[in-house]
Amino acid sequence: MATLIDGKAIARALSLKTAQGVAEMVAQGSEAPGLAVILVGNDPASEVYVGRKISQCAKVGIRSVEHRLPATTGQDELLALIAALNADATIDGILVQLPLPAQIDAGKVLDAINPAKDVDGFHPVNVGRLSTGTGGLIPCTPLGCMMLLDTVVEDYRGLDAVVIGKSNIVGKPVAMLLLERECTVTVTHIATQGLPDIVRKADIVVAAAGAPELVRGDWVKPGAILIDVGITRVTNPDGTTRLVGDCAAHEMDHARAVTPVPGGVGPMTIACLLSNTLQAARTARTGS
Numbered sequence: 001m002a003t004l005i006d007g008k009a010i011a012r013a014l015s016l017k018t019a020q021g022v023a024e025m026v027a028q029g030s031e032a033p034g035l036a037v038i039l040v041g042n043d044p045a046s047e048v049y050v051g052r053k054i055s056q057c058a059k060v061g062i063r064s065v066e067h068r069l070p071a072t073t074g075q076d077e078l079l080a081l082i083a084a085l086n087a088d089a090t091i092d093g094i095l096v097q098l099p100l101p102a103q104i105d106a107g108k109v110l111d112a113i114n115p116a117k118d119v120d121g122f123h124p125v126n127v128g129r130l131s132t133g134t135g136g137l138i139p140c141t142p143l144g145c146m147m148l149l150d151t152v153v154e155d156y157r158g159l160d161a162v163v164i165g166k167s168n169i170v171g172k173p174v175a176m177l178l179l180e181r182e183c184t185v186t187v188t189h190i191a192t193q194g195l196p197d198i199v200r201k202a203d204i205v206v207a208a209a210g211a212p213e214l215v216r217g218d219w220v221k222p223g224a225i226l227i228d229v230g231i232t233r234v235t236n237p238d239g240t241t242r243l244v245g246d247c248a249a250h251e252m253d254h255a256r257a258v259t260p261v262p263g264g265v266g267p268m269t270i271a272c273l274l275s276n277t278l279q280a281a282r283t284a285r286t287g288s
């Protein structure tokens, strides 16, 4: 049986550490970190995620400020809010929940966030810092993936890592982090030819294509480690629904370790957001 990597427990431990860091900051006479969460429109999934982020902030002592804007919000209005939050010394982190409505250019919005407050790590300055290995804020989901891997991998050097998915949010940054550890990284995506054979070589698979049960058991080398980033709600024949990942979980007994969906990468994403917010606040207060 493959080991289940318990993302919930690992996220809880990380959040405990964040709570301790926040408490220390407050004990030293500083303000608690402040996170602004911006939600434009009322996508139901986004509302759930934002609600979770806000409630987790409260648990670790981070002050959160929610900005809910109507779906019809114009780009200039959103940019004006970001400018105000950039200038607000009580705000250490700014998160704009994605996706944004079609009339708003997400790239322009992310460019406008002060990189020091960019707790999602999506600003081009932070993307550049990640690619040159020179610090900065690291995107939450890739950071969470690495922390999960760290619980089972002692030495990354020379391991074959295959990333499936080329998004700016997961695929590209997780590839950078694996490369930094000296894995041999292959970045693939849904249009990659011969994908099963490429995955068969992998010691580490990070599946982030958003394609439910794309990765089958016979794509996976015995002893490989699977990090499943996908999370899709599918309908059962009886009309009920369930969440499935990008890996066919029931076919992975021969893997060394796998992350469950739910309860794997998802909880880590939020825990890393809190930890990034603390990091941004520390930098803002001490410059280090």
Ligand SMILES: Nc1nc(=O)c2c([nH]1)NC[C@@H]1CN(c3ccc(C(=O)N[C@@H](CCC(=O)O)C(=O)O)cc3)C=[N+]21
Pocket (backbone or CB within 6 Å): 049, 052, 095, 096, 097, 098, 099, 120, 140, 141, 231, 243, 261, 262, 263, 264, 265, 266, 267, 269, 270
């Ligand atoms: N600016 C921005 N930053 C993000 O980090 C961001 C975003 N926009 N837009 C949407 C995606 C999605 N995302 C998730 C966060 C938590 C879970 C999560 O907690 N999942 C749990 C629960 C799953 C469930 O029950 O629905 C789990 O996997 O166990 C999942 C997905 C963050 N995202």
